Amino acid sequence: MRHELILHHYPMSPFAEKARLLLGAKGLAWRSVIIPSVMPKPDVLALTGGYRKTPLLQIGADVYCDTALMARVLEARQPTPSLYPASAPLAAPLAQWADYTLFWLAATVAMQPAGAAAILPNPTPETVKAFRSDRAAFTAGMARPTLADATVQLQAALAALDAQLARGTPWLLGAERSIADFSVAHCLWFVRRAGPVAEILAPHAALNAWLDSMLAIGHGTHQDLASSEAVAMAAAAGGHAPTTVQPGLGFEPGQAVTVAAVDYGTDPVAGTLVGLGPESVTIARRDERAGAVHVHFPRQGFQIRKEQSA
Numbered sequence: 001m002r003h004e005l006i007l008h009h010y011p012m013s014p015f016a017e018k019a020r021l022l023l024g025a026k027g028l029a030w031r032s033v034i035i036p037s038v039m040p041k042p043d044v045l046a047l048t049g050g051y052r053k054t055p056l057l058q059i060g061a062d063v064y065c066d067t068a069l070m071a072r073v074l075e076a077r078q079p080t081p082s083l084y085p086a087s088a089p090l091a092a093p094l095a096q097w098a099d100y101t102l103f104w105l106a107a108t109v110a111m112q113p114a115g116a117a118a119i120l121p122n123p124t125p126e127t128v129k130a131f132r133s134d135r136a137a138f139t140a141g142m143a144r145p146t147l148a149d150a151t152v153q154l155q156a157a158l159a160a161l162d163a164q165l166a167r168g169t170p171w172l173l174g175a176e177r178s179i180a181d182f183s184v185a186h187c188l189w190f191v192r193r194a195g196p197v198a199e200i201l202a203p204h205a206a207l208n209a210w211l212d213s214m215l216a217i218g219h220g221t222h223q224d225l226a227s228s229e230a231v232a233m234a235a236a237a238g239g240h241a242p243t244t245v246q247p248g249l250g251f252e253p254g255q256a257v258t259v260a261a262v263d264y265g266t267d268p269v270a271g272t273l274v275g276l277g278p279e280s281v282t283i284a285r286r287d288e289r290a291g292a293v294h295v296h297f298p299r300q301g302f303q304i305r306k307e308q309s310a
């Protein structure tokens, strides 16, 4: 049975906007589960075992963490138009720069007080404070840019992106749209929503025209789903996408491991290794409500550690 695509997300999340645009570009129908933007997130953790970042892609009892992996999953499900065209070999590395570097510049600039007031859905002093303290814990230990650093570094990035597009190609890496376009677009989508702060985009005509084209892709067809129903769908799925542990990558199938992001939101997820390759790692775990779940992560940006078996 081919399970539905379920995106767990919330409206103001930039990485969720990346996933929504990817679904729109691939023309895939999906179910929309709105999750909390701050902890606690009991239904998310039932599915992931600890990973709390937004968004998640659920397909039956398979849970895909991180938009870099989601893009690969959507590509496999609907190969055309490709997110990794042969004409753009730098698409994945440029996307990674955008997701890791440009994102924090954009988020820091957009979430300064004047921007946060436009972005947060209900910006009372209490909700702003709660949001900021949630994100302080989420990014503890990470060297986040200061507003002064982020502003000047974002301006330099915007000028470079604008100059690249002003050479006359419709997409960042040429005639074909690639994953890099999506990773840059979600960052600038967030800045555009930041009220007066969006002015920082104004000098860049080619970049603004390109962003208009990216956002015109839209989100495709989707229907709402309650998160409790999504958890029940995982429990009822009865099977997982096939995975194998490739030899020579340092781990054995069936090993007890933890997998954690290395940048921020580094909560480890514990389970049994059932899949490993150069692009992804998959662990099996059991949850009281979600049942036997396979949680998938990209290999880039994540650390696998061997644990003592229980």
Ligand SMILES: N[C@@H](CCC(=O)N[C@@H](CS)C(=O)NCC(=O)O)C(=O)O
Pocket: 013, 014, 015, 016, 036, 037, 038, 039, 052, 053, 054, 055, 065, 066, 067, 068, 099, 138, 265
């Ligand atoms: N590398 C991750 C980054 C995801 C991320 O940082 N998402 C932000 C929202 S845009 C987040 O998780 N914020 C905290 C939360 O939603 O709990 C990806 O590509 O999915």
